[in-house]
Amino acid sequence: YFRDIEERIINDIVQNKNDFVLSTGGGAVLSKKTSALLTRHTKTIWLKTSLENIIKRDTKKDDHPMLAGSDRVKVLSQLYIKRLDLYSFADIIVDTDNKTAPKTADEILKLINSD
Structure with missing residues (x-):
């Protein structure tokens, strides 16, 4: 039930928004439909820990x-x-171990802007 709601909300966001940051729960990728939506419509970033x-x-x-x-x-x-x-x-993988949130954010921005 929860994954169905999550899928509908993510679908609405990716279909109707232009520029956005979407932080999903860790289990969002378990749904093949949600995973396909994210892959097709967004640049995915894995904050690897x-x-x-x-x-x-x-x-x-x-x-x-x-x-x-x-x-x-x-x-x-x-x-x-x-x-x-x-x-x-994920399109971009950022290792977050031993990094502060600001340092991780800076790394993400550099990687996004280098594409």
Whole structure:
């Protein structure tokens, strides 16, 4: 149900907007239709982060519905492995480990402007 709503919203955005930044959830690429929409209508950027850093960041949160009441490290590891190949199809891949948000943003701008 959630992925269907996500797909409709993303379709509306990519069909009706000219210049935009769209930050999807990590699971958006699991839908073949959504993935195809993003590939066809946008320049995709993967903010690549190591599993170790994802786990460190996530343990500071208590609001992730997929992880509630579960072995968080195990579930995060499974999600990471499941999605890794899908993320690798991004037009631009930026490694975010050991970088600040401003440094990452600068790198993205340079890569976008070099095309």
